[in-house]
Structure formats: structure tokens, C-alpha cells
Amino acid sequence: MSVNTRAPELLQSHSTRPVMSTLPRQGLMPSYEFPSYNINRPATNVQPRNAASKDDLFALMQTVRQGFTLPKLDPITFDGNPEYYHSFIQGFENMIDRHPYPPDVKLAQLIQMCKGRAKDAIKHLVVIAPAAEGMARKTLEFRFGNQTLVIEAIIKQLTAGPQLKANDAEALYDLAVKMRNCYTFSLEEGTHS
Incomplete structure (x- = not known):
């Protein structure tokens, strides 16, 4: 396993492309290093594709959550009175x-x-x-x-x-x-x- 000497640069760029190792290769296959991310830092630059999708997702999550927390209601009936x-x-x-x-x-x-x-x-x-x-x-x-x-x-x-x-x-x-x-x-x- 190779040591990533460019870790600070990767944290800033957030590149998802694999980086070729700067250390000598062992064998015929190139070794790839994937950027490491700080998972403790909140993702501030993540944006939904559009504002409506964020609202729709929130509404869906609320509905699912309510479905689990609310008791099942028996449907009322009407006899014509x-x-x-x-x-x-x-x-x-x-x-x-x-x-x-x-x-x-x-x-x-x-x-x-x-x-x-x-x-x-x-x-x-x-x-x-x-x-x-x-x-x-x-x-x-x-x-x-x-x-x-x-x-x-x-x-x-x-x-x-x-x-x-x-x-x-x-x-x-x-x-x-x-x-x-x-x-x-x-x-x-x-x-x-």
C-alpha cells in the first residue's frame, strides 16, 4: 500500500478520479490511489439537482416517517344517515x-x-x-x-x-x-x- 503524499491537495479538490501512484509500480497492474475525504466535515457544496427535488424528498421522508409513527386508522363507513x-x-x-x-x-x-x-x-x-x-x-x-x-x-x-x-x-x-x-x-x- 502506498502512502498518499498529496492528501491535503486531494481534500481541497474533492476529485473522484483515481490518482496514479508516484511510487514505483509492483507488478504489471498500475496501483491507484483514491482521494480520501474528511467524513467529519459536513458537505456544504452538495446541491440537489433542483429545488423541487429537495422539497419532494423531504415530503417523502415525512410521509414515510409518519407512516411508521401513526397508528393505523380504521376507515369510517357511511350507511346513508x-x-x-x-x-x-x-x-x-x-x-x-x-x-x-x-x-x-x-x-x-x-x-x-x-x-x-x-x-x-x-x-x-x-x-x-x-x-x-x-x-x-x-x-x-x-x-x-x-x-x-x-x-x-x-x-x-x-x-x-x-x-x-x-x-x-x-x-x-x-x-x-x-x-x-x-x-x-x-x-x-x-x-x-
Whole structure:
């Protein structure tokens, strides 16, 4: 093994080309010396090919890291009850729609997350898949997410049911939660109308 007498020059030049040895050769094959690098020094001159690739890489690393740290979510289902339409659509958007899946995959996921009347309303749309995902969401919104239907379902749940007893804390708490949900929904819909 030969000693590299040009090590300081190599550290500055960062050449990746092999350097011919200045010592006498032994045998027929030339001996090569590869430049040595200081691995403790941070690489300040390393640049990505373009700025977008650095951002894309960072986003990919974040996604992979989150995939390992977040618990697996069970997909929510929607049975056609207008009261739960908006929470279902919000869940679908968070779990499926915001990811860059193809439209036919999003449609398949949407159909799989529906059951009963909601599934019956959109399951036939697979025959016209790629464009059908948007149609399926519009169909669900028209049939089950209509503001009037949702408010009627919430009010029905508030007014129907057994009569509450004064000492039934659990039933009173459930009623308070339903009233808060109704109020929140009416505020939210009031800002979009």
C-alpha cells in the first residue's frame, strides 16, 4: 500500500478520479490511489439537482416517517344517515382524497367505505370509472348531504327517543353532545351558505 503524499491537495479538490501512484509500480497492474475525504466535515457544496427535488424528498421522508409513527386508522363507513354525512366526507378527504391516488382507486375506496343505501346510490358508477369519483361524491352529497336533510336528521334525533329523567346523567350528557353537534353544524353551514 502506498502512502498518499498529496492528501491535503486531494481534500481541497474533492476529485473522484483515481490518482496514479508516484511510487514505483509492483507488478504489471498500475496501483491507484483514491482521494480520501474528511467524513467529519459536513458537505456544504452538495446541491440537489433542483429545488423541487429537495422539497419532494423531504415530503417523502415525512410521509414515510409518519407512516411508521401513526397508528393505523380504521376507515369510517357511511350507511346513508344524513346526520353523519359531513363527518364521513371529512374522513374520506383526510384518509384518501388528499393523497395522489388515481381517481378509480379513490372511487373504489369510497364505495368500500359506504354501506346500505349510500353504497346502493354509487356502486353502479364503477362502469364509468376514472371520472366517476367526482360523480359519486356529488351523488352522496345530493342524496345524503343536503343541508335540509342533515338538519332534519339532527333535529329528529334530538326530539325523538325516550323521555329523559332528571337523575340520568349519561342520557343528559348524550343530549348535550347532540345539541352541541347540531349547533356546530348550523354554524358551519351558515358560513358556507
